[in-house]
Amino acid sequence: QxxxxxxxxxxxxxxxxxxxxxxxxxxSVSSNSVAWHWIRQSPSRGLEWLGxxxxxxxxxxxxxLSVKSRIxxxxxxxxxxxxxxxxxxxxxxxxxxxxxxGGVGTNFFHYWGQGTLVTVSS
Amino acid sequence: xxxxxxxxxxxxxxPGERATLSCRASxxxxxxxxxxxxxxxxxxxxxxxxxxxxxxxxxxxFSGSGSGTDFTLTIxxxxxxxxxxxxxxxxxxWPLTFGGGTKVEIK
Numbered sequence: 303q304x305x306x307x308x309x310x311x312x313x314x315x316x317x318x319x320x321x322x323x324x325x326x327x328x329x330s331v332s333s334n335s336v337a338w339h340w341i342r343q344s345p346s347r348g349l350e351w352l353g354x355x356x357x358x359x360x361x362x363x364x365x366x367l368s369v370k371s372r373i374x375x376x377x378x379x380x381x382x383x384x385x386x387x388x389x390x391x392x393x394x395x396x397x398x399x400x401x402x403x404g405g406v407g408t409n410f411f412h413y414w415g416q417g418t419l420v421t422v423s424s
Numbered sequence: 425x426x427x428x429x430x431x432x433x434x435x436x437x438x439p440g441e442r443a444t445l446s447c448r449a450s451x452x453x454x455x456x457x458x459x460x461x462x463x464x465x466x467x468x469x470x471x472x473x474x475x476x477x478x479x480x481x482x483x484x485x486f487s488g489s490g491s492g493t494d495f496t497l498t499i500x501x502x503x504x505x506x507x508x509x510x511x512x513x514x515x516x517x518w519p520l521t522f523g524g525g526t527k528v529e530i531k
Binding site: 346349350352353364366367400408409410411412414415416417 | 467468469470473474479480515519520522523
Protein backbone atom coordinates (compact mmCIF):
# COMPACT_ATOMS: atom_id res chain seq x y z
CA GLN A 303 0.00 0.00 0.00
CA UNK A 304 1.46 3.32 -1.08
CA UNK A 305 1.33 6.18 1.39
CA UNK A 306 2.15 9.80 0.63
CA UNK A 307 2.98 12.21 3.44
CA UNK A 308 3.11 15.91 2.65
CA UNK A 309 5.07 18.57 4.49
CA UNK A 310 5.72 22.26 4.06
CA UNK A 311 4.59 25.69 5.25
CA UNK A 312 0.98 26.73 5.22
CA UNK A 313 1.66 30.43 4.75
CA UNK A 314 3.70 32.04 1.98
CA UNK A 315 4.14 35.74 1.27
CA UNK A 316 3.25 37.17 -2.14
CA UNK A 317 6.12 37.07 -4.68
CA UNK A 318 7.90 34.35 -2.70
CA UNK A 319 8.27 30.66 -3.53
CA UNK A 320 5.88 27.95 -2.35
CA UNK A 321 7.72 24.73 -1.47
CA UNK A 322 6.13 21.40 -0.53
CA UNK A 323 7.50 17.88 -0.17
CA UNK A 324 5.79 14.53 -0.55
CA UNK A 325 7.43 11.56 1.16
CA UNK A 326 6.69 8.16 -0.34
CA UNK A 327 6.34 4.84 1.46
CA UNK A 328 5.40 1.55 -0.13
CA UNK A 329 6.94 2.42 -3.51
CA SER A 330 9.97 4.08 -5.03
CA VAL A 331 10.12 7.51 -6.59
CA SER A 332 12.33 5.86 -9.23
CA SER A 333 9.72 3.25 -10.14
CA ASN A 334 9.47 2.70 -13.88
CA SER A 335 5.70 2.33 -13.77
CA VAL A 336 4.54 5.22 -11.59
CA ALA A 337 4.25 8.98 -12.05
CA TRP A 338 4.24 11.46 -9.18
CA HIS A 339 1.88 14.39 -9.44
CA TRP A 340 0.92 17.65 -7.76
CA ILE A 341 -2.69 18.82 -7.84
CA ARG A 342 -4.35 21.77 -6.15
CA GLN A 343 -7.91 22.62 -5.20
CA SER A 344 -9.51 25.98 -4.58
CA PRO A 345 -13.08 27.28 -4.61
CA SER A 346 -12.36 29.48 -7.63
CA ARG A 347 -10.39 27.00 -9.78
CA GLY A 348 -11.68 23.63 -8.57
CA LEU A 349 -9.28 20.70 -8.94
CA GLU A 350 -6.31 21.69 -11.07
CA TRP A 351 -3.52 19.36 -12.17
CA LEU A 352 -0.17 21.13 -11.84
CA GLY A 353 2.41 18.66 -13.06
CA UNK A 354 4.21 15.36 -12.71
CA UNK A 355 7.62 13.74 -12.61
CA UNK A 356 8.49 10.18 -13.56
CA UNK A 357 11.46 7.96 -14.33
CA UNK A 358 12.01 6.05 -17.56
CA UNK A 359 15.77 5.49 -17.63
CA UNK A 360 15.94 9.24 -17.13
CA UNK A 361 13.72 11.78 -15.43
CA UNK A 362 10.84 13.48 -17.21
CA UNK A 363 8.50 16.28 -16.21
CA UNK A 364 5.20 17.58 -17.54
CA UNK A 365 3.59 20.78 -16.33
CA UNK A 366 0.20 22.42 -16.61
CA LEU A 367 0.01 25.45 -18.87
CA SER A 368 -1.29 27.82 -16.20
CA VAL A 369 1.81 27.35 -14.02
CA LYS A 370 4.42 26.19 -16.54
CA SER A 371 6.62 29.28 -16.24
CA ARG A 372 6.70 29.13 -12.43
CA ILE A 373 6.70 25.45 -11.42
CA UNK A 374 9.40 22.88 -10.75
CA UNK A 375 8.78 19.30 -9.61
CA UNK A 376 11.88 17.42 -8.53
CA UNK A 377 12.48 13.86 -7.36
CA UNK A 378 14.76 13.15 -4.42
CA UNK A 379 15.96 9.57 -4.69
CA UNK A 380 18.02 9.67 -1.50
CA UNK A 381 14.94 10.50 0.57
CA UNK A 382 12.39 8.72 -1.65
CA UNK A 383 10.28 11.83 -2.05
CA UNK A 384 9.43 14.52 -4.54
CA UNK A 385 8.89 18.22 -4.23
CA UNK A 386 6.92 21.11 -5.63
CA UNK A 387 8.28 24.61 -6.03
CA UNK A 388 6.04 27.36 -7.31
CA UNK A 389 7.69 30.73 -7.58
CA UNK A 390 6.33 34.28 -7.63
CA UNK A 391 3.10 33.31 -5.88
CA UNK A 392 0.06 35.57 -5.64
CA UNK A 393 -3.12 35.25 -3.55
CA UNK A 394 -4.63 33.34 -6.50
CA UNK A 395 -2.25 30.48 -5.63
CA UNK A 396 -4.00 30.01 -2.30
CA UNK A 397 -5.32 26.44 -2.37
CA UNK A 398 -5.13 23.01 -0.85
CA UNK A 399 -2.19 21.27 -2.51
CA UNK A 400 -2.13 17.50 -2.94
CA UNK A 401 0.54 15.10 -4.06
CA UNK A 402 -0.73 12.00 -5.81
CA UNK A 403 0.51 8.97 -7.72
CA GLY A 404 -0.68 6.73 -10.48
CA GLY A 405 0.51 4.63 -13.36
CA VAL A 406 2.59 6.52 -15.89
CA GLY A 407 0.44 5.26 -18.70
CA THR A 408 -2.89 5.73 -16.97
CA ASN A 409 -2.57 9.20 -15.44
CA PHE A 410 -5.31 8.46 -12.96
CA PHE A 411 -4.63 9.16 -9.31
CA HIS A 412 -4.74 6.03 -7.18
CA TYR A 413 -3.00 7.40 -4.10
CA TRP A 414 -3.14 10.86 -2.56
CA GLY A 415 -1.37 12.78 0.14
CA GLN A 416 -3.36 14.31 2.98
CA GLY A 417 -3.38 17.79 1.45
CA THR A 418 -1.77 21.02 2.61
CA LEU A 419 -3.65 24.30 2.78
CA VAL A 420 -1.28 26.98 1.52
CA THR A 421 -2.35 30.57 2.01
CA VAL A 422 -0.59 33.33 0.12
CA SER A 423 -0.77 36.47 2.23
CA SER A 424 1.47 39.14 3.63
CA UNK B 425 -7.94 21.93 -22.99
CA UNK B 426 -10.81 19.48 -22.52
CA UNK B 427 -13.61 20.88 -20.37
CA UNK B 428 -15.62 18.44 -18.28
CA UNK B 429 -19.11 19.53 -17.29
CA UNK B 430 -20.81 17.68 -14.47
CA UNK B 431 -24.52 17.66 -13.78
CA UNK B 432 -26.43 18.20 -11.71
CA UNK B 433 -24.45 20.43 -9.39
CA UNK B 434 -26.38 19.02 -6.43
CA UNK B 435 -28.34 15.80 -6.12
CA UNK B 436 -30.68 15.48 -3.13
CA UNK B 437 -31.57 11.89 -2.39
CA UNK B 438 -32.42 9.58 0.48
CA PRO B 439 -30.42 6.55 1.65
CA GLY B 440 -31.35 3.51 -0.40
CA GLU B 441 -32.13 5.55 -3.51
CA ARG B 442 -30.27 5.32 -6.80
CA ALA B 443 -27.93 8.15 -7.78
CA THR B 444 -27.09 8.98 -11.37
CA LEU B 445 -24.32 11.51 -11.99
CA SER B 446 -23.34 12.85 -15.40
CA CYS B 447 -20.04 14.06 -16.85
CA ARG B 448 -19.87 15.52 -20.35
CA ALA B 449 -16.59 16.22 -22.17
CA SER B 450 -16.09 19.10 -24.62
CA UNK B 451 -14.53 16.61 -27.05
CA UNK B 452 -14.13 12.87 -27.15
CA UNK B 453 -11.98 11.32 -24.44
CA UNK B 454 -12.67 7.74 -25.59
CA UNK B 455 -12.88 5.73 -22.35
CA UNK B 456 -10.15 7.70 -20.61
CA UNK B 457 -12.26 8.96 -17.73
CA UNK B 458 -12.17 8.44 -13.98
CA UNK B 459 -14.51 9.23 -11.08
CA UNK B 460 -13.46 10.31 -7.61
CA UNK B 461 -15.28 10.72 -4.33
CA UNK B 462 -14.29 13.45 -1.90
CA UNK B 463 -15.49 13.89 1.65
CA UNK B 464 -15.08 17.07 3.66
CA UNK B 465 -11.49 17.65 4.71
CA UNK B 466 -10.19 14.61 2.81
CA UNK B 467 -8.36 14.00 -0.41
CA UNK B 468 -10.31 12.61 -3.35
CA UNK B 469 -10.53 8.83 -3.62
CA UNK B 470 -10.45 6.99 -6.93
CA UNK B 471 -13.67 5.08 -7.56
CA UNK B 472 -13.75 4.27 -11.27
CA UNK B 473 -11.08 4.40 -13.97
CA UNK B 474 -11.22 3.91 -17.72
CA UNK B 475 -14.91 4.77 -17.55
CA UNK B 476 -16.13 1.49 -16.06
CA UNK B 477 -13.44 -0.24 -13.99
CA UNK B 478 -13.82 -0.13 -10.22
CA UNK B 479 -10.67 0.72 -8.31
CA UNK B 480 -9.40 -1.62 -5.62
CA UNK B 481 -11.72 -1.89 -2.65
CA UNK B 482 -14.60 0.05 -4.19
CA UNK B 483 -18.02 -1.50 -3.47
CA UNK B 484 -20.04 -2.99 -6.30
CA UNK B 485 -22.84 -0.44 -5.83
CA PHE B 486 -20.60 2.04 -7.69
CA SER B 487 -20.58 1.62 -11.45
CA GLY B 488 -19.45 3.72 -14.37
CA SER B 489 -20.48 3.77 -18.00
CA GLY B 490 -20.06 5.77 -21.17
CA SER B 491 -17.51 6.61 -23.81
CA GLY B 492 -16.68 9.47 -26.12
CA THR B 493 -18.20 12.57 -24.54
CA ASP B 494 -20.94 11.28 -22.20
CA PHE B 495 -20.32 9.40 -18.99
CA THR B 496 -22.37 8.29 -16.02
CA LEU B 497 -21.55 7.29 -12.46
CA THR B 498 -24.30 5.27 -10.83
CA ILE B 499 -24.62 4.46 -7.16
CA UNK B 500 -27.24 1.71 -7.09
CA UNK B 501 -28.41 2.17 -3.50
CA UNK B 502 -27.04 5.06 -1.47
CA UNK B 503 -25.40 4.25 1.83
CA UNK B 504 -24.97 6.98 4.48
CA UNK B 505 -21.24 7.17 3.72
CA UNK B 506 -21.88 7.90 0.04
CA UNK B 507 -23.10 11.45 0.63
CA UNK B 508 -20.13 13.41 -0.63
CA UNK B 509 -18.71 15.28 -3.61
CA UNK B 510 -17.95 13.45 -6.84
CA UNK B 511 -15.58 14.53 -9.60
CA UNK B 512 -14.74 13.20 -13.03
CA UNK B 513 -11.26 13.48 -14.59
CA UNK B 514 -10.01 12.85 -18.12
CA UNK B 515 -6.59 11.63 -19.19
CA UNK B 516 -7.13 11.59 -22.94
CA UNK B 517 -5.50 14.95 -23.64
CA TRP B 518 -2.99 17.17 -21.90
CA PRO B 519 -3.46 18.88 -19.58
CA LEU B 520 -5.30 16.46 -17.34
CA THR B 521 -8.55 18.11 -16.30
CA PHE B 522 -11.32 17.64 -13.75
CA GLY B 523 -15.00 18.41 -13.78
CA GLY B 524 -16.55 20.92 -11.41
CA GLY B 525 -18.16 18.29 -9.22
CA THR B 526 -21.57 17.01 -8.14
CA LYS B 527 -22.60 17.13 -4.51
CA VAL B 528 -24.76 14.23 -3.38
CA GLU B 529 -26.64 15.39 -0.30
CA ILE B 530 -29.17 13.85 2.02
CA LYS B 531 -32.73 14.81 1.17
